[in-house]
Amino acid sequence: MIHSHQHYDLLGKIVLERVVFTPPLRLKEQMESEACLLYSIKGNSSLYHVNKKYGIESHNGVLMKCGNYFNYWQENADNSENEAVAIHLYPELIKYVYNDKIPDFLTAKSDQKDSKIQVIKSNELLKLYIEGLMIYFNNPDIVAEDLIILKVKELLNILYKIDSNNIRNLLHDIFNPSNINFKNIIGNNIFEDISIEEIAHLCNLSISSFKRKFKESFNDTPASYFKNKKLEKAAQLLTVSSDRILDISIDCGFSSVDSFSKSFKRKYGLSPTEFRQNNGLN
Template sequence: MNSCYLGPEISPEQFIPEHLFLFLIKGTMNGYDGNKHYTLKAGEYCLVRKNRLARYNKVKDSDGFEKVAILFDEDFLKSYLKNCSFNSQGFNSSETFLSLHPTEKVSHFIQSLKPHYKGEGRIDPKMVDVKRQELLNILLQLQPELANVFFDFGKPGKLNLEEYMNRHYKFNVSIERFALLTGRSLSAFKRDFKAIFNETPSRWLIKKRLNEAHFLIHNNKKKPTDIYFDLGFEDLSHFSFAFKKQFGRTPTELGR
């Protein structure tokens, strides 16, 4: 099996709703959060922080690709917190993909999951919370400052909207998500957006993505099939239709 999941289903959006622990067994994984590119190689692991936008893709090696993904959702963390205490410690990193200190304890933990596999890359449901608690104990013993990450249940604070949108417009998430991530209600987001960009969010996003696509195809000679998904379009036909409506030519015609 190429994946093992512990916890609730992982969102198909490019939005991380809960903290996600990733351990790469085989292959390579490349991640991007709008600010920085990250690379995870076999034997490495990281924590992807909640309430962030992130995109990642897998690269197979000669042995294929295999990962373990463990979700630390808020309900589980609150339940864990009832039975333990922690001392607040400073935590300065703002990165989405948090590097974790290397320790054999994590590798041994990953090995300990094997006897509990029930097929389709999942383990016995009865063991999910037991194993998640075991891993959380290891991580907090290793890096106590992570408690400030795991047990922060507040909503995102209000951010600079213009800066945030110009950095994250390529991510394919809803307007409601953008509102949440910039610390606003939906109505406040739309109002602030109109004041800054003099356009609705949906129209601005389409124009911004299409202008970037035009630049990449015309100036950088990129193929439409190589860029449409990374620019936030769900399928090639929708991208081509919107592109022609905006520029009078299809992406393929522009690239000839």
């Protein structure tokens, strides 16, 4: 549940944004011509993008290039609120901020064909920047266009000065979308806690187009294919691992041990416990 949403705009678009919310919260983001620095002041999340899942913790930032994302903010043990800040970057905004004289570090060619998004963990410079930004969210009357421009420039300089070649490569390539390999996205998300609709979003496809492409690629429906792959992994784990059946069901992406047991017995004719006993593990 979102409790508070503040934002400051420039050129008709959100640039500085602050959200206070109570997790769990599942969000789909589509950034067609936009990059973004997302910073968690408080809260942990799993951020899915194309072929990889990124873990974000409190006081972590993540620099995201254009593309489709799915973000799952996890529930806190004490049911407390989370808080996050985002700074949105657009090509026209960058040109406006620098009076059409874009600095070299944003135009130089990257040495990578496809740079990846970057998680920035507990960086003191970035933390101080966010703390300074909070002054303006707490005092909206003092916010004006020149201040927004200043904060965008400050962020870009901080990101470039952070000692990471990967971040520099991403800044060079920030508005170039990632290459999408359909089969890789499927393979990397089979055992994740993510729905078919959310995977379709990562693929930048409608659910009907996704199902059609899935059928062409795997000659099966998504629901059937995913369930079979999860059960095959579970069967393998039952023969080589002494982990609890509950833990195996979670590792394989089942929502409950009961649904796992019923599906497993339908496929293999044995309960998970019986299957393990027949394969030598007790």
